[in-house]
Amino acid sequence: MKASLEETVTNHKASQAPNATDKRPKVLIVDDDPVVRRIVLELLNARYNVILASTGVQLPDLIHKHIPNLVILDVMLPWVNGFELCRIIKTEFQNERMPVLFLTGCKEKEDLLSGKEAGAAGYLTKPFYAKDLYREVERLLAA
Amino acid sequence: MKDAAVLAAQIAALLVILIGSIAFFSWRYRKKDRVLRQTAKALDATVHFLQSMNELPLGLPSVDLQEQLWNRMQDVLRPMRIRSRLWIQDSGWKTLRGFGLLPGQKLTVQHLPITACPAMSEKRLFQHTRHKSPECPSEKFTYGKHLCLPLADDRESFGILFLATESITPWDPQELQLFNVLAQAIALSLQRRSMFDKLQEKISELHFSFEVGSSALSAFDGSTQSLKETTNHILDAVISVLKADRVSFMEWNAAEKVLVTHDVRGEKGVEHPPLRLGWGEGLAGWALQTGESYGAEYAMGDPHFAHGHQEMTSLLCVPVYTMNREPLGVICAVMLHKPRSFSAREIQFLTNLSRLAGMAIENARLHQTSRVNIHRLHEVNQLKSEFLSLVSHDLRGPLTGIRGFAEILKLQDNGPLNPAQLEMLEQLERQVDHQERMVDDLLDLARMEKGRLSVYPKATDLGFLLKEEMDKAIPTAKERDITLQLELADKTRLSSVCVDGGRLRQVTWNLIHNALKFTPEKGRVTVRAALTDMQIVVEVADTGAGLSPETQERIFEKFFQVTPGGSKGAQGLGLGLAICKEIVQAHGGQIQAFSEGLGKGTCIRFCLPFAA
Numbered sequence: 001m002k003a004s005l006e007e008t009v010t011n012h013k014a015s016q017a018p019n020a021t022d023k024r025p026k027v028l029i030v031d032d033d034p035v036v037r038r039i040v041l042e043l044l045n046a047r048y049n050v051i052l053a054s055t056g057v058q059l060p061d062l063i064h065k066h067i068p069n070l071v072i073l074d075v076m077l078p079w080v081n082g083f084e085l086c087r088i089i090k091t092e093f094q095n096e097r098m099p100v101l102f103l104t105g106c107k108e109k110e111d112l113l114s115g116k117e118a119g120a121a122g123y124l125t126k127p128f129y130a131k132d133l134y135r136e137v138e139r140l141l142a143a
Numbered sequence: 144m145k146d147a148a149v150l151a152a153q154i155a156a157l158l159v160i161l162i163g164s165i166a167f168f169s170w171r172y173r174k175k176d177r178v179l180r181q182t183a184k185a186l187d188a189t190v191h192f193l194q195s196m197n198e199l200p201l202g203l204p205s206v207d208l209q210e211q212l213w214n215r216m217q218d219v220l221r222p223m224r225i226r227s228r229l230w231i232q233d234s235g236w237k238t239l240r241g242f243g244l245l246p247g248q249k250l251t252v253q254h255l256p257i258t259a260c261p262a263m264s265e266k267r268l269f270q271h272t273r274h275k276s277p278e279c280p281s282e283k284f285t286y287g288k289h290l291c292l293p294l295a296d297d298r299e300s301f302g303i304l305f306l307a308t309e310s311i312t313p314w315d316p317q318e319l320q321l322f323n324v325l326a327q328a329i330a331l332s333l334q335r336r337s338m339f340d341k342l343q344e345k346i347s348e349l350h351f352s353f354e355v356g357s358s359a360l361s362a363f364d365g366s367t368q369s370l371k372e373t374t375n376h377i378l379d380a381v382i383s384v385l386k387a388d389r390v391s392f393m394e395w396n397a398a399e400k401v402l403v404t405h406d407v408r409g410e411k412g413v414e415h416p417p418l419r420l421g422w423g424e425g426l427a428g429w430a431l432q433t434g435e436s437y438g439a440e441y442a443m444g445d446p447h448f449a450h451g452h453q454e455m456t457s458l459l460c461v462p463v464y465t466m467n468r469e470p471l472g473v474i475c476a477v478m479l480h481k482p483r484s485f486s487a488r489e490i491q492f493l494t495n496l497s498r499l500a501g502m503a504i505e506n507a508r509l510h511q512t513s514r515v516n517i518h519r520l521h522e523v524n525q526l527k528s529e530f531l532s533l534v535s536h537d538l539r540g541p542l543t544g545i546r547g548f549a550e551i552l553k554l555q556d557n558g559p560l561n562p563a564q565l566e567m568l569e570q571l572e573r574q575v576d577h578q579e580r581m582v583d584d585l586l587d588l589a590r591m592e593k594g595r596l597s598v599y600p601k602a603t604d605l606g607f608l609l610k611e612e613m614d615k616a617i618p619t620a621k622e623r624d625i626t627l628q629l630e631l632a633d634k635t636r637l638s639s640v641c642v643d644g645g646r647l648r649q650v651t652w653n654l655i656h657n658a659l660k661f662t663p664e665k666g667r668v669t670v671r672a673a674l675t676d677m678q679i680v681v682e683v684a685d686t687g688a689g690l691s692p693e694t695q696e697r698i699f700e701k702f703f704q705v706t707p708g709g710s711k712g713a714q715g716l717g718l719g720l721a722i723c724k725e726i727v728q729a730h731g732g733q734i735q736a737f738s739e740g741l742g743k744g745t746c747i748r749f750c751l752p753f754a755a
Contacts, residue, residue, distance in 0.1 A: 130551075
């Protein structure tokens with residue numbers, strides 16, 4: 001697994017480094033599992049401008065740089081967990097319209113509630129269906 | 144002339160007689176009058192006496208009370224020149240204790256044997272007049288006459304009232320009546336006092352029993368914490384009941400064969416190093432050896448006393464044993480200042496408490512050893528929980544990959560797939576579904592064990608839910624050529640019932656897949672749902688392998704498996720139905736299996752309380 005975040009983004013064949021001319025909605029995904037990043041990328045790449053990150057350590061910088069329209073977060077992340085990240089986004093970027101969608105293996109009712117408390121707009125559990133992901137992403141971007 | 148002289152003499156004689164009789168009658172009248180006055184005075188004094196008796200406080204020590212009674216009685220008797228004495232039974236000394244003046248003596252207290260006076264032993268009046276009537280068996284003095292009246296009520300004799308005078312003329316009946324009244328009044332007073340004493344005794348007995356009861360209840364306090372805590376509670380209980388100055392527990396060290404002071408409560412007294420006694424040594428060692436309580440009012444003079452540094456007056460030792468009669472130690476109750484003998488009921492109490500103490504101490508020791516184990520078990524349990532949630536999380540990871548890539552392939556962005564490949568992909572996805580459910584079952588098991596499997600009911604369209612779950616099973620059913628059938632009664636009402644939709648999906652899916660698993664080809668699986676007034680009834684019936692009567696009960700047990708007859712279908716974890724049962728029960732409902740026997744199909748029905 002690649003350590004650096006920018007590396008992950010640029011090294012990926014499909015990501016084609018986001019460029020300024022791309023007018024499609026930007027979706028940022030933070031997940032430490034490269035398989036999940038790859039799957040989300042493959043599924044969303046055709047319609048959205050996908051940005052990938054493996055940890056949330058430099059998330060604020062990354063958000064400042066790209067200003068995504070939607071952030072997809074894992075919960076069990078190294079160093080800073082997804083709920084914490086969500087709270088950071090909701091406080092630091094409260095002026096931006098930036099819905100957060102959790103995509104996680106945590107299925108406990110309490111986790112779902114913590115997600116809601118942290119300010120997330122959606123919650124999907126792994127393993128997920130493509131149709132559910134499409135539906136949630138479309139819903140959150142349209143809202 | 145002579146006649147005149149005779150007449151004069153006659154008149155004179157008549158006059159003399161007249162004057163004499165007047166004098167005589169007036170003298171008689173005066174005497175009567177004096178007696179009457181005296182009686183009236185005495186009556187007055189008696190009334191006063193009776194009134195003053197009621198004022199005597201009951202709490203007075205009984206000797207003081209008896210003295211006061213005698214004193215007040217004097218006010219009545221002194222004007223009548225009657226000497227009196229009160230002889231009152233003293234149960235402690237088994238004698239009659241006398242109050243009153245003996246001739247030529249000041250107020251003294253003397254004792255007489257209880258049988259001394261017939262008035263006491265026979266409860267009757269006894270009279271003695273010098274030289275005339277029966278000899279008095281006890282009083283050898285110089286009164287003209289004396290009289291003994293019993294002081295008694297129907298049940299007990301309290302003593303006698305002794306009255307004496309110098310004169311030997313018989314007692315006037317009025318006087319006797321007065322004395323009777325006096326005796327009755329005194330008896331009444333003594334009776335009141337005796338009842339008061341009995342009441343006090345009962346109260347103190349009750350108080351004692353209460354203390355005994357509460358100390359028995361508290362004997363086990365702290366026995367889950369530590370040995371020290373346990374003995375502290377027991378010793379404190381002994382102090383509060385026996386009012387001992389100091390209570391200690393000496394522990395028997397079986398390895399070194401010595402009794403060592405383990406714990407001391409109450410007054411510390413002179414500091415001295417912990418006492419060490421051998422088997423049978425000292426009062427404590429002796430009690431432990433004989434297995435019975437042993438005490439002494441003057442402990443330091445007792446032949447068993449082990450002379451060390453300790454000083455005390457009284458000591459009571461009671462041995463403590465385990466349930467198996469192995470010696471644990473001795474409880475010692477110590478008086479440091481005022482000596483006292485411990486009463487039978489106090490010894491009984493301590494003996495009983497020592498039995499409880501034995502159990503409590505044994506309990507405390509067991510707890511101490513098991514606490515370590517409990518702690519270890521707790522750790523293991525914690526590890527198990529962490530492991531389970533980690534496992535289920537990590538098992539789900541690869542599934543995400545498998546399903547994800549299958550879906551990407553289905554998008555056909557990287558080239559078209561032929562129908563056979565697409566079909567295989569769908570198979571793959573179904574396997575993933577199945578795997579995911581097993582992981583979920585594992586997680587649910589962890590929740591069940593923690594008692595945390597909860598449901599969150601809200602308005603749900605049950606008909607729609609059942610239809611969807613059934614549709615998911617269509618591919619599997621098609622493969623095995625099994626007919627699926629859904630029968631919904633009262634669809635409109637079913638469309639809004641209050642249940643946990645997600646959990647009910649889990650139940651329905653489990654039941655349908657179980658049915659499919661155990662139903663041979665060309666069979667039928669029917670899902671029915673209906674509403675009664677009180678309940679939602681859902682059943683999944685199949686035409687499959689059926690259940691023997693023994694297994695009908697057991698299929699809802701965790702890990703219980705029925706080998707599907709002939710079929711080599713995928714075996715699960717044996718958790719599905721156990722989880723279904725837990726979910727149904729969390730809704731407040733019941734689940735049951737019905738089968739007419741092996742090969743005759745199975746119907747599993749669950750009922751949930753109805754809430755619109």
